[in-house]
Amino acid sequence: MSTTYDMVPDGLLNDEKALLEGMYGKFGGMYVPPPLEEKLQKLSSEFRSAIDDPLFRNEFSYYLKHFVGRPSPLFLARNLTEATGSKIYLKREDLNHTGAHKINNTIGQILLAKRMGAREVIAETGAGQHGVATATAAALVGIKCKVFMGKVDVDRQSVNVSRIKLLGAELISTEMGTATLKDAVNAAIEYWVTSPDSFYLLGSQVGPHPYPVMVGYFQHIVGKEARQQIIEAEGRLPDSIFACVGGGSNAIGLFGAFLGDNNVDIHAAEGGGSGSKPKTAATLTFGEPGVFQGTFSYCLTDDKGQPTDSWSIAAGLDYPGISPQHAYLKDTGRVKYHVVTDQEAIDAFRMLSRTEGIIPAIESAHAVSLAVKLLKGKNSLGIINLSGRGDKDVERELA
Ligand SMILES: *Cc1c(COP(=O)(O)O)cnc(C)c1O
Numbered sequence: 574m575s576t577t578y579d580m581v582p583d584g585l586l587n588d589e590k591a592l593l594e595g596m597y598g599k600f601g602g603m604y605v606p607p608p609l610e611e612k613l614q615k616l617s618s619e620f621r622s623a624i625d626d627p628l629f630r631n632e633f634s635y636y637l638k639h640f641v642g643r644p645s646p647l648f649l650a651r652n653l654t655e656a657t658g659s660k661i662y663l664k665r666e667d668l669n670h671t672g673a674h675k676i677n678n679t680i681g682q683i684l685l686a687k688r689m690g691a692r693e694v695i696a697e698t699g700a701g702q703h704g705v706a707t708a709t710a711a712a713l714v715g716i717k718c719k720v721f722m723g724k725v726d727v728d729r730q731s732v733n734v735s736r737i738k739l740l741g742a743e744l745i746s747t748e749m750g751t752a753t754l755k756d757a758v759n760a761a762i763e764y765w766v767t768s769p770d771s772f773y774l775l776g777s778q779v780g781p782h783p784y785p786v787m788v789g790y791f792q793h794i795v796g797k798e799a800r801q802q803i804i805e806a807e808g809r810l811p812d813s814i815f816a817c818v819g820g821g822s823n824a825i826g827l828f829g830a831f832l833g834d835n836n837v838d839i840h841a842a843e844g845g846g847s848g849s850k851p852k853t854a855a856t857l858t859f860g861e862p863g864v865f866q867g868t869f870s871y872c873l874t875d876d877k878g879q880p881t882d883s884w885s886i887a888a889g890l891d892y893p894g895i896s897p898q899h900a901y902l903k904d905t906g907r908v909k910y911h912v913v914t915d916q917e918a919i920d921a922f923r924m925l926s927r928t929e930g931i932i933p934a935i936e937s938a939h940a941v942s943l944a945v946k947l948l949k950g951k952n953s954l955g956i957i958n959l960s961g962r963g964d965k966d967v968e969r970e971l972a
Contacts, residue, residue, distance in 0.1 A: 592786060595868075597902075598904065600900040600901045601898070602782060609762070609766060609781075620685060637677065637794060640680065642669055645666055645669060647663070648665055650663050650928075657948050658948075661957060662803065662956045664957070667931070667933065672964065676706050676710070678706075678791040679707050679710040679776070682772075683711060683716065685772075692717065694710075694716055694717070694772045695719045696719075696774045697722070697757040697758045697761045701722070701730040704742070705733055708741065719742065723750075723751070724748045726757070727744070727746045758866065778825050779866065779892070785898055792829075796828060796830030799958075803954075810834055812836075813837065813839070814839055815840050815940045815944040815947075815957045817887075817937055817958075818842065818896075819891070820896055841857075841899070841908055842942065843855035843857060843890070843912055843939075844886075844913070844918075847915065852884040853873070853883065853884055854885035856883070856893060857895055857899065865893070871900050872895075880894075885915065886918060889936040890936050913939040913942050918935055918942055922966070926963075933961070933962065934965065940960070
């Protein structure tokens with residue numbers, strides 16, 4: 574990495590249609606009732622003015638470097654390289670403060686909230702990872718924080734519940750519906766609409782415009798660094814790159830900088846669950862195009878075309894929707910989306926722990942599994958996005 578810490582993307586890949594309307598081909602947009610649309614339009618214009626402002630960009634860079642600990646290393650995994658016959662690098666997002674890529678986005682959005690004069694930020698969380706990242710960012714800038722979580726998740730994620738409270742956030746447990754992630758989203762949106770001074774801090778590249786474009790922007794640093802680092806290390810671009818996709822934020826973070834490099838193959842690992850419907854979270858493989866939670870993208874549906882619950886061993890991948898940008902990248906064929914099952918992810922989780930001394934998040938293990946499968950015996954050069962660390966996963970019967 575060079576000595577200047579220019580970590581912010583140079584404009585939005587010149588994609589005006591995405592920036593202004595949140596459209597990726599026919600996907601994306603803002604499918605919401607009027608009161609919400611008004612808030613989103615305001616957020617969209619404030620976001621554009623923020624990223625045009627060098628002071629905002631410098632502040633974002635400052636916190637990425639000194640609070641998150643960027644740039645994250647690009648690590649040559651020698652044992653994995655020996656085992657597969659392909660040179661494999663790991664982009665170490667697991668080394669970020671709080672242990673995953675999510676902090677890049679929460680820092681960006683909290684600075685935007687502060688700039689907009691928000692008195693309070695709200696967030697939804699499933700397993701609690703985004704709740705912790707948001708509570709962390711809110712503590713950093715001194716804004717009040719409410720985290721909405723389904724009662725069922727509160728009961729099974731006690732460590733993250735304690736972390737959220739320790740960081741000074743208020744935890745709001747909801748008993749609506751199945752009392753899990755999508756119910757927490759609904760509760761948070763309801764609160765947001767009725768609280769003019771609040772800012773909704775969304776955790777992945779999903780939901781209505783401008784969230785997908787904002788989250789993509791704040792995560793762009795991952796690929797921007799990786800591209801520079803691989804050129805420094807190898808003198809050339811990789812043959813292929815890999816990431817897991819839940820909502821799509823760590824994947825778009827890595828992929829964004831390489832989309833224009835047509836010689837770089839891009840592969841994404843979906844949370845395959847059992848490997849077939851209905852016990853799966855592989856939205857792009859098994860889902861249908863449709864409107865879900867404010868955006869037109871793919872979604873897992875039942876026989877009648879209604880959105881269904883997803884299934885994956887990895888809480889971060891367990892979502893029935895997907896980023897509209899990934900929907901577009903699938904339809905254009907630029908990115909290949911693959912099913913990786915729970916069992917394959919568990920095998921990769923154990924394998925990376927033993928071969929490299931790195932315990933990956935079970936989400937990231939999906940990408941490791943896919944990369945090893947596709948690179949075996951290929952004598953090529955690949956990068957895997959290691960989106961997070963696996964401390965949170967060791968207690969389950971994975972070890
Ligand atoms: C949340 C999470 C994911 C999935 O979210 P994306 O938005 O698809 O990146 C992947 N890995 C880790 C470690 C996570 O915490």
